[in-house]
Amino acid sequence: VDLSTKVAGLSLPNLLFNASGVCCQTEADLKLMIESESGSLITKSATYEYREGNPSPRYLPLPSGLGSINSMGLPNEGYEYYLNFAKNYDYSSKKPLFISLSGLSLADNVKMCEAFVAADLPCVLEVNFSCPNVPGKPQLGYDMEAMENALNVLAPLIKKPFGVKLPPYFDIAHFDTAAAIFNKFDNLVYVTCINSVGNGLAIDFETESALIKPKDGFGGLGGLMVLNTALANVNAFYRRLPTKQVIGVGGVTSGKEVFLHVLAGASAVQIGTTLKEEGPTVFARINKELTDIMIAKGYKSLDEFRGKVKTL
């Protein structure tokens, strides 16, 4: 069976890659991604300057085994590190490169985009509208007017095809409003749904304490528990953005959830919590599981069932 796919005009040998933030902050992390069986890789969201991020413990798998909580606080090497990585990347390799940018201000996003546009590299830019864990900074993804204003500035500046990373939405009116904004920008060619479900709280029963240190224990939720919210966001935007693509992320622990993401409309699928817990061998495992599922169901390619979720 054929697991290959195309996103933003680039060919991926298979549809799986890392969720931004996991296994992608340093060159050592990114090398592991390059050597893995992933079909692509995306860098940790970059800010203009280097950031240490929030105090630890700031990421933990949940005792329930159903997911994870994180309040990393945008730790990253600073955008020039990732620009340099992108300049040295081997674009003749099978794996396309995605670059995530998450400026602390529109001005910072403009400066970072200008630098990448000037470098004129084959990598695809993804603007993260949904970084949830920088204290005092409301995430853009929930401010529709600010999101449109940012796109009015960034889309013309980037010129080439680019994507945005979105928080989960939970109200049909928000899907409608957000999609209407995205449909105004032709070179916004994909959306990545979902970022973590913001500001959950994990409390330890024995110690009666929050699990993570930052923000009184409040942090973004990931893993199996967010699967159904992720599938809804993938399908909501798949239905509302007919000329664009959706990258699905959220709740992938096996080939089964990847299959569901593609049924919901995903062109590619990212793995976060399960990659963090299992390591990059997860891509070989899940590619095999998806292959077995497609054989069992009689599908030869992803196109045969992408977006074909039935309704009753």
Ligand SMILES: O=C(O)c1[nH]c(=O)[nH]c(=O)c1I
């Ligand atoms: O806290 C983080 O660094 C972080 N954590 C997330 O769960 N999503 C994000 O987009 C980011 I920028």
